[in-house]
Amino acid sequence: MDILDTVGEVFGMATGKVERFVTKLFGSSNERRVRDIGFIREKNGSSKIRPGSAIERINQLEPDFEKLSDAELRESASKFRARLADGLTLDELLPDAFAAMRESSKRYLKMRHYDVQMVGGYILHKGMIAEMVTGEGKTLVSTLPAFLNGLAGKVHIITVNDYLAKRDMEWMGPAHLGLGLTVGAIQSAMAPHERQPAYACDITYGTNNEFGFDYLRDNMKPRRDLQVQGRLDFAIVDEIDNILIDEARTPLIISGAAADDVSKYPKADWIARQLKRDEHFEVKEKEHSCHLTDEGIRHAEQLAGLESFYTAGNMEWPHLIDNSLKAHHLYKRDVNYVVERGEDHDTGQTIQIVVIVDE
Template sequence: MSNWDDGVKNFVKKLFGDTNEKRVKALKPYVVRANSFADAFVKLSDDELKGKTAEFKQRIDNALKDVPDVKLLADDVPKMPGQIRTMKDKALAQVLESILPDAFAVCREAGSRVLNMRHFDVQFMGGAALHFNKIAEMRTGEGKTLVATLPTYLNALAGRGAHVVTVNDYLARRDSEWMGRLYGYLGLSTGLVYSHQPDWEKATAYQADITYGTNHEYGFDYLRDNMRKSLDELVQRPYYFAIVDEVDNILIDEARTPLIISGYPRESFIELYVRMSQVSPLL
């Protein structure tokens, strides 16, 4: 019976193909295209390589300048990863996809110069998968931190902010300082959000091109922002793109623990408390 089941599975696989293999195959052209820039980019001076960031941003601005800000989905439609909600979102997705090979190649060359770490082709594929809102499974030691720099750099070019979500404060601080050298070399700013951080510092971190933090801190900052009395007091910016490290842990295991924060009391009972404190000694 087992042999028959295996035979059926093999037949179905041959007939329809393996889903993962199809996805990997679809990413290979981006890797080939990115590799084609390697010889040219290695010859660039530091200033010329750094100048690529401004060049990419200009390409994005040119692609969006004449696009009307027309909604394609109603505001009450639930938001989903990679969802195209406006005409500008659609145009931005298209231009980022066209820039992807160039941007990945620039990031690889910058990594070689700044970090002495060069992205491998398989890391290019992982970065492309993340950009297209897929989950990329990698073992410990295969360079997840370096892989994340590729889609993070690419999406930070849009100027809407890119978030990197880690599982603890140590990793958030380590990666922001470590990979921040790469982003800084390419002209992008990096911010870090952490527990018990002053609001003004948090707001500055969220306004950076790339922001590192933990899932808990992002969640509590969202809750705190919803309790603010003025829009000027908000620390977070509108959400655009995020890379989630240890996605199974954060979105499955830790998601079972709700984030709860106390709100401001609607009524003040201070006067009553003062009067009772005066009465109680007389009892």
């Protein structure tokens, strides 16, 4: 084993050196992608724009948009939409849309997009991740793909909390309004009739939880006119590591009126209380699971007054009993779940909400 470990370490060091040499020679895949867009960073730290690239075209259009009056600039969205209706693609429209947003930002936000921020906007438009440190203008960069895609459909900009959703909408909103688009923001305290106008905007800011729960609630509504969210066309995720990794550990769970026999639940709970640990069921703390043993299944069938759980109409019983066992033997209040007081979005009544914080 020592020899194999040594060989593995030597092989790892060798491949690492080869990889660093190839990267130094040809550049990383990210560097090559940025060069393809038209932004070239030299080894001495300086940068230049590749002739004929999208970035160069955006820069060439800047003087043209500077000549427009505020009213003419506000017509940009309708003019671009007409060109899309004539068959132009979003990729073909990108230089004009980015140049228009740069000019609107200069007028209404007093900020001008740098060339490297144009690269970030291009990357986001293509559905890729743009990594930027705090202070490099992530919020400003998001206006570029948001405006471009807002011309063809609805855009949702997903942030980590209500404060940032409202702040970013109020901060970046004037740049979008100056080009003829509408903006809105979803806040957790909003009632359904307040959410519909916000979602009707071209660009809507909100948190991942609000977007997620509105989607789930909409799928439970009996009529389309009661739904709030509308089309799902394009989304920009701020702090993607937090939202898609950290926050994703907490599932979004919502319940509606049960269509099955709800009397089975208290009966399954009663059966679970009669069973003996290790004899009728096994508890696996590491896997966070409880399962009936063969003897436990037979005993539970007797308690339920059934010949077999595995016949038509009875196959739900093992699942219900397993869940009851998990509730009794694995879930601890304020550790695995919390009980909170909340408001029903449809009725406005105060209700108790059980939130599972760790599966």
